[in-house]
Amino acid sequence: MDSSATFNHSAFFDENSSSHRFIAELLEKADIRINGDRPWDIKFNAHGVIDEALARGNLGLGESYMNGDWDAERLDEFFFHLLRARLPDEINHRKLIFHHLRTRLLNLQTAKRAFEVGEAHYDLGNDFYAAMLDPRMTYTCGYWKEADTLAEAQEAKLDLICRKLELEPGMRVLDIGCGWGSFMAYAAEHYGVECVGLTISREQTEYGKQLMKQGLPVEFRLKDYRDETEQFDRIVSIGMFEHVGRKNYRTYMEVANRCLKDDGLFLLHTIGKNVRDTSPDPWIDKYIFPNGELPALGHVTDAAEELFVVEDLHNFGADYDKTLMAWHANFEAAWPQFAEAYGERFYRMWRYYLLSCAGAFRARDIQLWQFVLSKKGVLGGYHRVS
Template identity: 75%
Template sequence: MPTLERTVPVGFDEASPSHRFVAELLAQADIQLDGRRSWDIQLKAPGVIDSALSRGNLGLGESYMKGDWDAAQLDELFYRLMRAQLGQRIKPTQLVYYSLRSRLLNRQTVKRAWEVGEKHYDLGNDFYAAMLDQRMTYTCGYWKHAQTLDEAQEAKLDLICRKLQLKPGMRVLDIGCGWGSFMAYAAEHYGVECVGLTISKEQAEFGQRLIKKGLPVEFRLQDYRNEHEQFDRIVSIGMFEHVGHKNYREFMSVANRCLKDDGLFLLHTIGKNLSNTVTDPWIDKYIFPNGELPTMGQVTDAAEALFVVEDVHNFGADYDRTLMAWHQNFEAHWPTFKDQYGEGFYRMWRYYLLSCAGAFRAREIHLWQLVMSKQGVLGGYHRIS
């Protein structure tokens, strides 16, 4: 097991009340300040604790990006923090601002919805190609029988096709199609035609490569609220996290409007346990602007009177393994991108991937697939896994 040498930064007061408070709190998760285990926090500069106490994960994440603290295994550190639910015992003052902003403002309006495409998904196709699988699938893989990331992603895509009961000639709408991995797979293996919606120019341009291969897929650079055609099937894989609670009902209404009466709709989304938690301020600022995770209750409330929920499948533990595979690829290819992005980006991206892996490992957040129909499948829907 890797260990770290103990270093005490100049000007750091181990006897301060905040240090004692945090040390006692972390001990409940078996984490030590300046300990020697791989998940222990190594303090490199003063002010880390006060920043974390006053600004929550925003302060903790920013101080990590600056190199003010470190841990050999960030994923294991965050797993222990979240499994012990330490975050629920601290109420940083600045989080009140984020809570009010989330409740009062619609942060996922049509105009704001494009921010995440520009800030996150438009980092560059080469960067994502190095981190992701060969199909460029930026969502949770399905590891039930898989040994590699490519196998896990293909298994997930096939699982969705089977759950949707795809047949040749069907037209499928993919809301938030990413780089088109699902559309390409479904077109190749199930003989369907696909229309994909994206708010990322980089993804739309990448999609032209699939069209040049002769696949019956179409990329539309538009917000989902502007779609009005009807389709035999609808899928949304990893996009609902960008919708926002004020728009959940409208999202479901659009899906209902665009789905034929005998169609099926599959929603693949990350979800959380508690409805009273706000969007993580660090993730919101640096990774996914205006993002928000739903609870299961919020999803089903939004679908009420519009859809019958036929099936619910939680395989969130597989996201831990997916994120760790992405991190392994990221580390392996970082020398290629080091000069382009810099050290601050490296620490930011590492913090993002590994903290999220820890959250899924702790079962703090989940991955749900819901299959829905407009009127209920006659005779019942048969579960596929």
Template identity: 70%
Template sequence: MVGSSTLQRQPSRDQVPHTSSYHVVADLLAKADIQVDGERPWDISIQRPGVPEQILSRGNLGLGETYMAGDWDCERLDEFFFRLLSARLDKEIQPLRLVIHSLRARLLNLQTTARAWQVGEQHYDLGNEFYQQMLDPRMTYTCGYWRNADTLQQAQEAKLDLVCRKLQLQPGMRVLDIGCGWGSFMSYAAEHYGVECVGVTVSREQVDFVKARYPHLPLDFRLMDYRELDEKFDRIASIGMFEHVGRKNHRIFMEVAQSCLAEEGLLLLHTIGKNVRGTVPDPWIDKYIFPNGDLPCMGQLADAVDGLFVIEDVHNFGADYDRTLMAWYVNFERAWPAFSDALGERFFRMWRYYLLSCAGAFRARDIQLWQLVLSKNGLVGGYQRPE
């Protein structure tokens, strides 16, 4: 079940005044076939006064925070966001109160070496047991590849194998994983392709976990920022980390990767991306989920590799992230009773909002998932993407 009955509240609709802001929000949502206090799964019910005002003055930050507080509810948040984003309603609300957030994202480097550790501490260090319950057995916290898969585990192993085949891994190769997470790619590549791997991450919890889990494999896990790397590798993968690099550092990332890659090597970059250049990170996601995150657009990726790499292949399977997030949500809700006392209702609503709003965004094709294969000098005869 996608909807949660645990936290549903009965609305006191007679206590919620139909102010001018209420009518503005209701009229906007009607463009996406969403009703306020409607009966369909994607309709919303407002429980307390002030929600419309928060939405209009603070955009998704106000929408998300009032949801976390229990001020409004929706049975199918994923469908709510799918309709909202498909109708481009997010473009119609541009709160002046978020101007400072926009200027910070555009003008400052929010992903400096010192700040890079914040996302590890706030998000990835949440607890290994928590992520074990939500993710697949290898703890792969990136988009699965569902082309021939029926389960989350199958989709994640298919993605890992696809990465290995795209990189044309051979036994004995030395492989770097920038943003190695819980070691899913490294362990899979070592077990199935006979390679040695070095992985870097800014999460102390991840390093402690993977060192204990894979002592039998030729894997070297390091707690360090990618900008400290200075050694050669036959292949490089970065799977779901580039979203944390930031627009001010895209070129630096590519320069580090180019310096570390052997002359005949390949780099696979797997990243979420946005459709429009110049937009800024979502303020709610930035505050509560991924601090200092910044999705690249395709033009920014091209700018970053200019003169450093040849783009051999671009593969978009962003629609698969919808199905991945929904599978994570089912696991999260099933496991929630074990974490409810420690994390509390506000966290439940925050995490539900995160997983289901992102699923809706991928469903609406508002954001994408790209895999790029890059070479330093271009492959003689061209590159053939494996099926």
């Protein structure tokens, strides 16, 4: 849906403007040209894009894209070039100071607010996610080491987690942020365990009832993680820690410690950022994951101190690039059946979300970590599997 063919792009770029010259020179550092002919070059369809980007950072850039004010044939490659050159670090967004202070000073992930992301993001509709995701409805990074398809990568990831947790028949497993239950169903089917999943999404809970009707020993609880008190042999949390927030990291670890048996293992799978003192992306926060925040490595280890021993840390963030591109391909293929219900602005928003994130992982600007944690340390040492 590149609308560039219907516009005279040069009409929207004033080469004599100081802000435009500044942006053009900046983009050249990332090998991006304004109105160029390469797939990652930016093409303007309206006035004001540069001013919006300078004034409001990715929030302004993303909203102007949603409005159709600019395009790039390969949005993922545009963001790869942009982030690999670290261009956002060179712009001081004064108008984003409020957003920065808000995330630093306020607890945006209180129990009262915890359900907001479920309603805004995960409750878009199970049919929508079924069209975009793999058959198991796994909405986290796949493991592509030996996989050729999205379904293979997701099953490989689920099996990797089961092996890292050293699951055995009869164990009870807590899944904090269980999504549509893909891990619980896989672990129950292949490793003979019983699972309890916590979710803040009513749509996911309804979907979970279908799994339970199949006779699988899985239970979905529409519940904030802070309210769980039962103890389990193993705990897993796959792609939920991004919703916890820095003011709650310690509480989260205390809950996990409380709910894990002394000889148990806890696997934490989370996206992470390279630099600690940065604010959540304002566009992602507004349109995709309200109140979310990526942890830095130090956030996780600080929160786990005296509660857990870090047995293993595995980074396969580059695999999220492939996962997001596969989701995007599915989304594009399925879009005609959702176009009337969701509309063009949603299409551009979702495309911006998937492809900008793919570019960020490709540039290694953000990471994917799997931690294996124990309460007292595994006697004789923990043996990594891969």
